[in-house]
Amino acid sequence: MSCGNHHETPCVEVLARVYTYIDGELATADCASIQHHLEECGPCLREFGIEEEVKVLVKRSCTDPAPAALRSKVLTRIQQIQVTMVETER
Template sequence: MSNCGGSHETDCSEVLAEVWLFLDQECDQQRRALLSRHLDECAPCLAEYGIDEKLKALLASKCGGEHAPDGLRDRLRHQIRHAVLEQAEVTLERGPDGTTVEVRTTRIERLG
C-alpha cells in the first residue's frame, strides 16, 4: 500500500525519500529501475519528482559556475539525506552484515 492509495511494489514515502538520490544517479541500477517503475505508475510521486527535478536544474543554472569544496559538499549532502530520510521516517543502519533499511509508513485515507 502506498500514500497515494494505489498498490505499488515500493511505498511512496520510500520513493520520495530517495528522489534526490535518483536525480543525482547515486543509486545502483536495480534500485534505479525500481524507483523508475514506481514513478511511471504513480502520478503524485511523478509530480513531486518533477518539482525536485526543476529545483535541481534551477540550482544548477544559478549556482553552476562555482564549485563548493568537497568537504562542504559532502557535509551538505549528508545533512540533506539525513533530513529527507528522517522526514520520510526511514531508518538506515549500517553494520558488519550490511545495511538495514526500515520504513515506517502512515496510511492516509482520502474522504470524498
C-alpha cells in the first residue's frame, strides 16, 4: 500500500511494523517516525485504525486462558526454536 507520496518511512515499512507499534514495543525514535508517517498518510492511518480495532476485538473476545497442555507445547517449541537458532549462529 502506498499513498503515492514520498515519506521518510515508506508505507510498506510502517504497515509491517504496525502491530509492534500498537503494542508499544518499538524504540522511541521508531515510534516517533511511525507516528509522523501516520499523521501524513491517510491510507496508512486507515489501515492502522483497522488493525487497532482488530487487536481490541481479539483482546475482548479471547478471555479464556489457554489449556495448560497447549501452553506447555508452545513454550517447548519456542525453546526448541531458540536452541536451533543459537546452534545455527555458531
